[in-house]
Amino acid sequence: xxxxxxxxxxxxxxxxxxxxxxxxxxxxxxxxxxxxxxxxxxxxxxxxxxxxxxxxxxxxxxxxxx
Amino acid sequence: xxxxxxxxxxxxxxxxxxxxxxxxxxxxxxxxxxxxxxxxxxxxxxxxxxxxxxxxxxxxxxxxxxxxxxxxxxxxxxxxxxxxxxxxxxxxxxxxxxxxxxxxxxxxxxxxxxxxxxxxxxxxxxxxxxxxxxxxxxxxxxxxxxxxxxxxxxxxxxxxxxxxxxxxxxxxxxxxxxxxxxxxxxxxxxxxxxxxxxxxxxxxxxxxxxxxxxxxxxxxxxxxxxxxxxxxxxxxxxxxxxxxxxxxxxxxxxxxxxxxxxxx
Numbered sequence: 001x002x003x004x005x006x007x008x009x010x011x012x013x014x015x016x017x018x019x020x021x022x023x024x025x026x027x028x029x030x031x032x033x034x035x036x037x038x039x040x041x042x043x044x045x046x047x048x049x050x051x052x053x054x055x056x057x058x059x060x061x062x063x064x065x066x
Numbered sequence: 067x068x069x070x071x072x073x074x075x076x077x078x079x080x081x082x083x084x085x086x087x088x089x090x091x092x093x094x095x096x097x098x099x100x101x102x103x104x105x106x107x108x109x110x111x112x113x114x115x116x117x118x119x120x121x122x123x124x125x126x127x128x129x130x131x132x133x134x135x136x137x138x139x140x141x142x143x144x145x146x147x148x149x150x151x152x153x154x155x156x157x158x159x160x161x162x163x164x165x166x167x168x169x170x171x172x173x174x175x176x177x178x179x180x181x182x183x184x185x186x187x188x189x190x191x192x193x194x195x196x197x198x199x200x201x202x203x204x205x206x207x208x209x210x211x212x213x214x215x216x217x218x219x220x221x222x223x224x225x226x227x228x229x230x231x232x233x234x235x236x237x238x239x240x241x242x243x244x245x246x247x248x249x250x251x252x253x254x255x256x257x258x259x260x261x262x263x264x265x266x267x268x269x270x271x272x273x274x275x276x277x278x279x280x281x282x283x284x285x286x287x288x289x290x291x292x293x294x295x296x297x298x299x300x301x302x303x304x305x306x307x308x309x310x311x312x313x314x315x316x317x318x319x320x321x322x323x324x325x326x327x328x329x330x
Contacts, residue, residue, distance in 0.1 A: 065115025066090025066281030
């Protein structure tokens with residue numbers, strides 16, 4: 001199914017969770033925050049939050065800034 | 067500080083800090099330079115930006131928060147790059163999740179790319195939402211004393227007027243407005259943006275600011291680590307001078323050496 005990750009189209013198998021997606025992106029264990037359709041998905045809920053066709057996911061991290 | 071005089075601690079959102087210098091982590095050559103500059107500055111609060119993770123690129127790239135550990139530093143996520151209240155609120159919520167529920171944020175809502183001047187209307191809107199949502203908001207604003215007062219009354223934990231535009235290094239452009247803001251201050255007032263060199267930081271502290279936040283002045287110095295050290299001293303010197311109270315200015319000379327006993 002097609003979702004969007006950080007604004008770009010991204011194809012994943014149906015039935016995957018946020019945790020699956022993070023693993024797929026090689027970001028497991030990294031310090032990132034996830035937003036799903038404008039709502040925060042707390043880290044503790046990544047494994048139980050299922051993704052659906054058309055979802056818009058944002059994955060962010062901290063970078064240098066003033 | 068001598069043993070006979072103890073300055074009151076610098077407190078933000080209930081936490082006390084030794085250093086009155088807050089620094090940004092942008093514009094450095096690399097993460098090593100970032101770490102060394104922070105170390106040299108003695109800063110305990112450091113700002114970071116929140117951005118989309120690059121998908122599929124350099125998964126092994128070191129993460130800023132591996133270098134600047136949240137266990138050692140108070141991480142102050144900013145909303146730089148946000149041009150309306152909704153974007154800023156969204157960024158703060160992501161930052162809170164990123165930092166495991168840490169509520170302290172630097173709110174900045176900008177008006178345009180050329181000036182990066184704060185959009186105070188959107189800033190006020192965002193501050194209201196964030197405070198209701200439990201955030202401790204340190205707010206970047208213009209040097210308008212009325213807006214500064216409103217932000218403090220609304221419940222921001224620190225008000226941070228600009229001394230000059232972000233990244234200009236022009237120094238304290240309007241010390242008189244800052245003085246009015248400081249005179250009325252009900253929450254800590256920090257200068258944020260505009261500082262170019264050590265004397266600017268000292269002037270901000272002499273005016274009575276609780277602390278100074280800077281990034282470019284250190285990161286874009288010829289030798290950032292050396293400038294970080296200079297800033298540390300300037301902040302301390304300025305603070306001491308403020309506490310000591312400067313002598314009055316006068317038009318005519320006043321001899322420092324006694325006039326009695328002169329050989330004639």
